[in-house]
Amino acid sequence: IEEPLIFETGRNDVTGVDIDVPLDFKPRLGSHRREAPIDLPGLSEPEAMRHYVRLSQKNYAIDMGLYPLGSCTMKHNPRLNEKMARLPGFADVHPLQPLSTVKGAVELIAQLGRWLLVTTGMASVAMSPKAGAHGELCGMMAIKAALKARGESRSKVLVPESAHGTNPATAALLGYKVVTIPAREDGTVDPASVRELLDDQVAAIMLTNPNTCGLFERDIKEIADAVHEAGAYFYCDGANFNAIVGKAKPGELGVDAMHINLHKTFSTPHGGGGPGAGPVVLSDKLAPFAPVPYVRFEGETAEFIETRAEAKEHGDTPFGRMTAFHGQMGMFIRALSFMLSHGCDGLKQASEDAVLNANYIRVGLADLMSLPFGNRPNMHEVLFDDSFLKDTGVTTLDFAKAMIDEGYHPMTMYFPLVVHGALLIEPTESESLASLDLFIATLRDLVMSAKKGETERFTGAPYHSPRRRLDETAAARKPILKWVRPEPASVEAAE
């Protein structure tokens, strides 16, 4: 059954909410009252329930199966965390209540901050950024502010070609010129290339580690040293931190700033696009520039700093404010719940299992699919390229869409850009051995099928999804971004 739009079934005079409107008062709206109708159809509660239940049934989700999106870390989302985030003492608390009435909320932020500092080995944390990219911006602003405090105004940022798109976008937003570092043959960054590009105009390097090819940058210390020598800062994209929690601390690798995608590493549900949270951990050098509000740790005590004036009393010089309030409290609760549940032992085990699972997939597919950097150990995700599809008439996209018919969400495609036709698979620690075996068997079957020339299975895929392949080009050429009421049919037609 097709599900119509609410604008097609809803009616402006129907509502699914009963509200008592008092009549015993005199409006004080002056001349600002709205005159034209808004045109917002309503649905009664039973109709609304069905509309959204049916819509949801057209989605794929982690709770339904393996979701091997490399770099996106689709792992299990414990419902305990959802329950905790809904405790009235958290969910029903206003950000501007007097601090005496939100002591537990502030304490929660402080506790989570401590966990982040211990796991990363850094000096300080800015909790307020609202997502990974926002965290990047925050970290890079701290770097820019630190340079300014030194009286410098550098113009360039180094970014490897394998970087997430947000890295160059962030650097550009801050007015930096983006200089691309080429990858060496094994997919990692060569310290020599970095040294070559470093000069006194380089403000920072933005490096993802483990990188987007699923490899740990083994020369990271050397790179960090070179960067620091040049008076620049080392920004680490922490999107892949989930591979090394409990195995290594970024602070001991020379990192000056790193955002943490709480929603990836510590499991907030992705919610069809968000929300996430992107706290930024900072080195000693950058700590004084953290934006307000922030938690200041001093030994065992933690103090909540709301304004620049308060910050100054401690000798800090915040570069500003990233968002209206305190950041993504809802995600903080979930992340702390996740961390407490795992503990130091569980977090380490989760990293190990994530890496183990990814390597198991590599080994299971190495003979049939192509590994751009050879059959060597990877971290939590494994990168294939499309050379195994050569001469089959099947593209990377076709291959991915055929996975849908087998009941799987496709892996990340065409990213990272550093290899041709990339296929990036991240199973996460949430998969059982049986699940991995079934996934490997399915992919093997698909590869064999492509090689045997059964191209129809791919080029027309998906066949068994709520929609067949969608025309994205048409959508972009003449964008239809909202529903427009059709012209009323002429009187004759209606009769």
Add this chain to the structure above:
Amino acid sequence: IEEPLIFETGRNDVTGVDIDVPLDFKPRLGSHRREAPIDLPGLSEPEAMRHYVRLSQKNYAIDMGLYPLGSCTMKHNPRLNEKMARLPGFADVHPLQPLSTVKGAVELIAQLGRWLLVTTGMASVAMSPKAGAHGELCGMMAIKAALKARGESRSKVLVPESAHGTNPATAALLGYKVVTIPAREDGTVDPASVRELLDDQVAAIMLTNPNTCGLFERDIKEIADAVHEAGAYFYCDGANFNAIVGKAKPGELGVDAMHINLHKTFSTPHGGGGPGAGPVVLSDKLAPFAPVPYVRFEGETAEFIETRAEAKEHGDTPFGRMTAFHGQMGMFIRALSFMLSHGCDGLKQASEDAVLNANYIRVGLADLMSLPFGNRPNMHEVLFDDSFLKDTGVTTLDFAKAMIDEGYHPMTMYFPLVVHGALLIEPTESESLASLDLFIATLRDLVMSAKKGETERFTGAPYHSPRRRLDETAAARKPILKWVRPEPASVEAAE
């Protein structure tokens, strides 16, 4: 993707729950310790989540679409009610806490009791029965106890042929002989037939009103009078009370006892088979026999009576106890939430809409399908018979299964027994006009198709469901009621 059984994927050494087991104690189990393993496979939390999410996706539900099961009243289940039932002050309260710590719980039962008494016009209510059939038992026990108190021991109960199967089952359970009252031509009970069967051995009549043909028993007062004259009691099956709330009160129709399916009339989710709740309202004559525990109303006050001793102080003589504790508190909360939400105006409107919707369906299909009692107004459900399928080669069952392919749950079939090949449709008040129109159009299309001889569409149906038609005969012939571990394959086969 097929979903295996937990016994096929789970492992006895895997668990999805972390429990700290203290070791610093000495067991006091004597010689009663279990020795053999239980053989209960476990799943980690992510695996369990997927297992049950995938299972759920094989179900149809009200939240997905029209669920026209006559006599079952599949209406919208407001989530407000679910939220209220989960308030810790209700969900986390033990039935044997000191009464001083559960005042609100007792008060809730009293408030719901009052709503039931006002809507039914009866004198007293026994809240504890755990479902409709349990309520029937309770009501009939009250009647048996009242007769015993009068020193009588009657042997027969009159039940119309259109009755729910629970009615004769209940009567039989209490040792009564069931005497069937034939239906008259228009589907209702003829007072003359009742009078004919009445004698001093008749303990009670069990009558459903509105009856299972969707008709209001228009001679109900005459029947009640005749029954009372014969010294018998009038038990009313309240399964269809939802058609007349706010339109008529059973107490004014001569009813002595009636159970109320809270889950039907006042909307507890059916949960794949329960739980429900079946409070029984009683007339003055039967009130003293209500089982413990019960709420005793005296003007404005309500007293919670837990034991027979307390009851005696008020001159009551409870016939016993129906269940260990106070009844289905979870359902009481949902029912009161539903009633408060609707109010007296909304409850009446809901009855009217339920009846209006059912008549709208009748009118929309009367020309194509066959109405056993003619095209006359019905109550909240409309009954068709299978004569419109005559000579098409399509059975009632085939027709129903074909509805599945159109995205609908079939209506109730082969019940009531009073007509041949019954098709009983109850849309409830939760359907919109658009939904009814689509349903009518779909059924019209199916009927036309059957009449055109497109039998394959029916006899092989359903084609598009998670399973094709299931072999119920095979299941009953050699019942497999639990999973048995297959014999381990021989060594050769495994290698």
Add this chain to the structure above:
Amino acid sequence: MRYLPLSDQDRADMLARIGIGSIDDLFADIPEAARLTAPMDLPRRKSELEVERHLSRLAAQNVPASSVPFFIGGGAYKHHVPATVDHLIQRSEFLTSYTPYQPEITQGTLQALFEFQTQIANLTAMDVANASMYDGSTAAAEAVLMAHRVTKRNKAVISGGLHPHYRAVIRTMSELADDTFDILPADPTGAEDILSRIDNETSCVVVQSPSFFGQLIDLKPIAEKAHECGVLLIAVFTEVVSLGLIEPAGTQGADIVVGEGQSLGNPLTFGGPYVGLFATRQKYIRQMPGRLCGETVDADGKRGFVLTLSTREQHIRREKATSNICTNAGLCQLAFTIHMTLLGQTGFEQLAMANHAAAVKLAGMLEGIDGVELLNETFFNEFTLRLKGKDAEAIVDTLADKGIMAGVPVKRIDPVSKDVEDLLVVAATEINTDEDRAAYAAALKEVLA
């Protein structure tokens, strides 16, 4: 009204289509004198916010178990339920589906039922289990009625260790069906001589283990005697968690095992809804009450599940049915089976051990108090104290005022038995902390001093 999709315009259009002038024309069969014309004497509709406030105020007058040191059992137990359970049972597809009479589109419910039946059978070491009853007490009553059908005898022997409410429910249900009873006196120490009561007139003997008083009972000699006399042994439990640690009734020779399943997956909710468990021997399946789910194949030969043996049920058999049960405890059964799947054997045994440990520790602290006597030699997570000569109910009330839920005073739920005024049944579970136990011991000491 937010739940009603029809607008006034819709209603008018529909009446016109039906061809009548007023909605009341559809209610014309109601005798005129009985038609309601005035609104019922009840409040008008309320907004969601108002309803929420009204009910929250009532809820606030109750003391939740989690908010205090909590030691009440007696047939309902406070356990921790994983958040996953409640999330899953609230999925629309489970929550708002009906009894799976159309198996093609209810395989989700059906497969979960089949798995549940297997879990219960394995747990109790019996051949088959049904798809749930209302609760433990009604399951026990149904078992007695079934024994009556199987043996064609009508005298039930009831142990003095059976939960007093279960005893009352059995009596109520079968007394009116003309059964008779031999009920033993309350038996706090498990010392009763039940064997001598079993004879060739007896239909069944009903024994609870762990008993209402917490004693673990050896069922083997009872089973032996029962079978000698052609009598069915009905074994009852109210705390399913005990099966993680103690020998199941099935291996001890029980013919029917019934129990309360609330402990797994289900909140206390002031007594209901709960989930009754019912298992028996293969040879009795056609005498079993309740619903059964069985395996079969579909038209394509794929494995599938259906409700089966409905020839025992009221909707087919009517007055010849094995029971009048129709609606059962579907959703509570689902919660049970999900919780059990999460636990698995390993988790379930750990949970049982954690419960037993909590009880052993608590008993150790309480039995040392002056004026307190522990009556149990063996127990699982519940035991009975004699508060020598004191009114247990009064002491429980006093402790409740101090914020401690001390247990079940036997007299409250068994007003007819003798010499039970000073008996207190105390339950401990994995939710109790060391602080809870210390607080209880200190308060009890103070009150008894």
Add this chain to the structure above:
Amino acid sequence: MRYLPLSDQDRADMLARIGIGSIDDLFADIPEAARLTAPMDLPRRKSELEVERHLSRLAAQNVPASSVPFFIGGGAYKHHVPATVDHLIQRSEFLTSYTPYQPEITQGTLQALFEFQTQIANLTAMDVANASMYDGSTAAAEAVLMAHRVTKRNKAVISGGLHPHYRAVIRTMSELADDTFDILPADPTGAEDILSRIDNETSCVVVQSPSFFGQLIDLKPIAEKAHECGVLLIAVFTEVVSLGLIEPAGTQGADIVVGEGQSLGNPLTFGGPYVGLFATRQKYIRQMPGRLCGETVDADGKRGFVLTLSTREQHIRREKATSNICTNAGLCQLAFTIHMTLLGQTGFEQLAMANHAAAVKLAGMLEGIDGVELLNETFFNEFTLRLKGKDAEAIVDTLADKGIMAGVPVKRIDPVSKDVEDLLVVAATEINTDEDRAAYAAALKEVLA
């Protein structure tokens, strides 16, 4: 560990299959000196019950808005959210799905987005809306950056009626991108002369209505002057419910409308996650930040939805993107759109009216108190009081001790503006009862006496 499906045996088998001896072989690229060998200095794993207790203890140290008379607004508002909303967004298929990059299996998310975009466009009377930003404040900052791109100018004029935190976020975001600012002083009465600040160097003028102080601002003259000078008018709101009753910025000539959508569907949660709304004119769509969902057809010609115009986005455009935003507020946006669908125009207007009524009643009670001056001539559900000469923050703290949440003392969130020490911004919504208002008035009177 309950979340990890691999058993130790599985791990050993997998290592063998991979052909290595130890898991650490897979971490060999980590510089040896940096490898952690000892466990981190953090507690070990906790059971679900322990985690629940730990977090519940923290939660219990906060005062929930529902538990007291509550009048705090200032950019986040306490409204009643129907239970249906939270039920639906918790459905696994919405909750645990990713950004809909594979449209064939995410039509649910996509259609809901398309409906959301339409709702926002209609609500603001603008041509197009995006698929949400982090929150209102970051949406405002993105709007200023966008105006910079569109006009190729870099001076923003900021009204004194803009929320102080929004002002700070705009400044932080664009200062480092070398924008300059003309920020007007705090303007509690809506009397500022902003027209004179707009000139041919200006990229945009940012005006909030209802203002931070609750004033309703006439945007038409500002739009006129702005358009004369080639300047974009950015209209801001923090209370989306106001759009049910007051004239939308779109019909007043705004070029970009941004706002906070938390009020619908989303709880307060101490400030986040919220949902930023962003709408603009058709001609600017290729300069818009954020995600967009568009209509198209599939291979069978059926209507479907996809993310579109991704050529503006960072994952395609990298350093040439219109913004670096990637993860957005998907689930909050879903909650918003579900709540809005339940309301419909009728319910939304009623909700707005109920809010306005609550504010009018409250203002009437408070403005009569000695020492209190109401500064607003017009307002929607929020207004500003001058507590003549008193320290508003101290008074708010005192009232909090009495269990009343009185509002936002301006100085707390705007420490740099002058003459605001005695200003208090007070919000009223449909959740306030007559008793709440009476309690507030009485307490304020007492404190000021």
